[in-house]
Amino acid sequence: MKKITLSLGILTAAFIHAQSIKTNIDLVNVKDDKVAVTMEFPKMKSGDIKFHFPKTVPGTYSVDDYGRFVEGIKFLDNKGKELAFTKINDNSYSLKNAKDLTKITYLVNDSFDDEMDNDKHKAVFSPSGTDIEAGKIYLINTHGFIGYIDNMQDVPYQLIIQKPTGFYGTTALVDQDKSESTDTYTLANYAKVTDSPLMYTKPDYITFNAGGMDLVLGVYSPSGKYKAADFKDNLEKMVVAQKKFLGDMNTNKKYAIMLYLAGADGPRIKGFGALEHHESTSVVLPEMMPKEAIDKTITDVVSHEFFHTVNPLKTHSEEIHYFDYADPKMSQHLWMYEGGTEYFANLFQIQEGLIDKNEFLKRINEKITNSKNYDDTMPFTVMSKNVLLDQYKDQYRNVYEKGALLAMCLDIELRKLSNGEMGYRDMIRKLSQRFGENKPFKDDKLIDELVTVTGYPQVKDFYNKYIAGNQPTPYAEYLNQVGVEMTKKDTPPIFWFIKDPNQTGYNDKNNTFIFDESSALSPFAKSIGFKITDEIFSLDGKTINIQNVQEFINYTKTIKDGQNVTVVVLRKNGNKTDKVELKGKAILDKLSVETLQYKANPTPAEQKLQDKWLTGKK
Numbered sequence: 001m002k003k004i005t006l007s008l009g010i011l012t013a014a015f016i017h018a019q020s021i022k023t024n025i026d027l028v029n030v031k032d033d034k035v036a037v038t039m040e041f042p043k044m045k046s047g048d049i050k051f052h053f054p055k056t057v058p059g060t061y062s063v064d065d066y067g068r069f070v071e072g073i074k075f076l077d078n079k080g081k082e083l084a085f086t087k088i089n090d091n092s093y094s095l096k097n098a099k100d101l102t103k104i105t106y107l108v109n110d111s112f113d114d115e116m117d118n119d120k121h122k123a124v125f126s127p128s129g130t131d132i133e134a135g136k137i138y139l140i141n142t143h144g145f146i147g148y149i150d151n152m153q154d155v156p157y158q159l160i161i162q163k164p165t166g167f168y169g170t171t172a173l174v175d176q177d178k179s180e181s182t183d184t185y186t187l188a189n190y191a192k193v194t195d196s197p198l199m200y201t202k203p204d205y206i207t208f209n210a211g212g213m214d215l216v217l218g219v220y221s222p223s224g225k226y227k228a229a230d231f232k233d234n235l236e237k238m239v240v241a242q243k244k245f246l247g248d249m250n251t252n253k254k255y256a257i258m259l260y261l262a263g264a265d266g267p268r269i270k271g272f273g274a275l276e277h278h279e280s281t282s283v284v285l286p287e288m289m290p291k292e293a294i295d296k297t298i299t300d301v302v303s304h305e306f307f308h309t310v311n312p313l314k315t316h317s318e319e320i321h322y323f324d325y326a327d328p329k330m331s332q333h334l335w336m337y338e339g340g341t342e343y344f345a346n347l348f349q350i351q352e353g354l355i356d357k358n359e360f361l362k363r364i365n366e367k368i369t370n371s372k373n374y375d376d377t378m379p380f381t382v383m384s385k386n387v388l389l390d391q392y393k394d395q396y397r398n399v400y401e402k403g404a405l406l407a408m409c410l411d412i413e414l415r416k417l418s419n420g421e422m423g424y425r426d427m428i429r430k431l432s433q434r435f436g437e438n439k440p441f442k443d444d445k446l447i448d449e450l451v452t453v454t455g456y457p458q459v460k461d462f463y464n465k466y467i468a469g470n471q472p473t474p475y476a477e478y479l480n481q482v483g484v485e486m487t488k489k490d491t492p493p494i495f496w497f498i499k500d501p502n503q504t505g506y507n508d509k510n511n512t513f514i515f516d517e518s519s520a521l522s523p524f525a526k527s528i529g530f531k532i533t534d535e536i537f538s539l540d541g542k543t544i545n546i547q548n549v550q551e552f553i554n555y556t557k558t559i560k561d562g563q564n565v566t567v568v569v570l571r572k573n574g575n576k577t578d579k580v581e582l583k584g585k586a587i588l589d590k591l592s593v594e595t596l597q598y599k600a601n602p603t604p605a606e607q608k609l610q611d612k613w614l615t616g617k618k
Contacts (some may be wrong), residue, residue, distance in 0.1 A: 339403020
């Protein structure tokens with residue numbers, strides 16, 4: 001995903017005489033939550049240059065403009081004299097006749113303090129963001145700290161971290177100096193820079209080997225509630241199962257996990273989850289979660305990120321291989337990169353015995369239900385290619401729902417065509433063998449490649465109908481082939497703010513209900529002008545507290561259709577938050593629920609395919 005294979009020799013000869021870009025990040029002299037960064041460049045040839053921070057990075061699928069967190073930038077010659085420059089936009093700068101440029105200095109603000117929406121930008125997804133809390137934690141997603149010069153992305157970087165006394169850096173990188181005050185890392189190019197997050201904290205980490213792979217887990221728990229050792233057993237069990245599931249598809253010898261647990265007194269974080277890299281993942285979760293819930297999330301979410309080491313990190317199209325950080329071109333194939341990976345994250349658990357067949361079917365059922373919140377006729381390839389545009393980005397979260405279901409249906413299709421001998425995992429293995437980390441495929445030729453590796457032209461028919469086409473996927477038809485039946489029933493009418501009450505979150509700082517921005521609003525919420533970014537503060541004067549939350553929910557169950565109700569919300573208004581009163585008549589929403597269950601008496605053919613599907617055995 002982040003490897004750029006332009007000729008290092010040609011670029012080096014054209015632009016530099018020395019070997020690397022020396023980059024210093026100072027975590028010691030932090031003022032006002034700002035970190036100083038210095039980049040020293042080899043001697044330039046004469047000519048104009050452009051210096052950039054990323055507009056977006058692989059794996060995020062959103063415009064984040066990391067340059068907006070930078071201030072006080074200076075371009076200097078070897079005598080410390082400032083050079084004139086032009087700021088093109090938040091991320092890009094232009095210099096004329098830059099042969100005297102030797103150094104760039106600037107300050108970096110963190111993104112965690114900017115989690116709420118503002119008029120221009122959406123909040124950066126936390127696992128791809130940055131946090132600077134002097135003396136406590138430094139989450140360094142390197143794309144938020146380090147920039148690059150056009151045509152010099154393949155020049156090596158020497159990264160030097162000045163660290164506070166007693167701090168430890170969790171990372172997959174190898175420290176190359178013995179100093180207690182600095183860590184030094186060598187990175188082959190800018191792609192490797194952005195592929196290498198670090199988390200500096202007081203030491204709380206464990207290292208161990210699982211499935212032949214060395215792991216390091218670093219944990220930041222601000223209250224001290226959790227230690228890294230608390231999660232070792234579950235993590236080890238998960239990794240062993242994943243390595244067995246992937247077989248020769250995974251070649252990782254090491255992997256680092258940075259687990260940031262957000263506390264009640266720290267930055268106000270909304271974007272919980274994880275972001276993948278070749279040899280690591282950064283994870284952000286609430287510290288208030290019970291240990292069992294964190295373990296489950298590690299199994300579900302961290303496994304998803306680890307499966308990305310296969311797809312798309314090692315099997316991908318040219319758009320990802322030659323990623324343009326300043327003006328990104330997106331691939332058509334999020335159905336495979338994210339959807340197929342999400343399917344793997346669930347399939348491996350049933351095939352390796354981490355969950356039973358009923359839990360697996362329950363998860364598939366939930367994805368079918370959740371997918372109904374999105375446009376089922378929008379071609380996935382079109383949404384994927386245009387995901388950075390406003391009219392498509394609200395459909396992105398469907399990659400984890402319908403995207404995973406598409407992979408499931410294709411799995412069943414392949415099982416049927418091959419009499420149970422080939423599945424989705426086998427197809428991806430063959431694709432990874434045909435291409436790989438350093439050989440991208442052409443985006444518009446993927447389906448032809450899938451036909452080649454499977455030997456089944458019917459795969460193209462599936463793709464054209466349900467992935468590139470606008471036909472809704474007939475889940476019931478495919479599941480029927482593996483002995484699963486779907487029934488529908490209507491639920492009693494309910495009063496709530498979003499279509500699926502189970503997607504409600506809680507902000508313990510404000511004692512409010514909050515919602516993921518992908519959640520579909522209920523008819524009532526739409527009628528009163530409620531915004532998905534609003535936080536529910538009170539309903540008919542009844543406030544919310546985690547200790548009595550059931551009383552609040554019980555009250556909502558007494559509300560009748562057409563009843564006058566008053567909702568007070570917290571609404572972001574620039575740099576401040578306002579209390580806004582919304583009034584209207586209650587609208588009770590009736591949901592049609594689809595329920596999956598295994599057939600009591602499947603046919604022998606259905607039972608055979610089901611066994612192959614759930615066990616992965618030939």
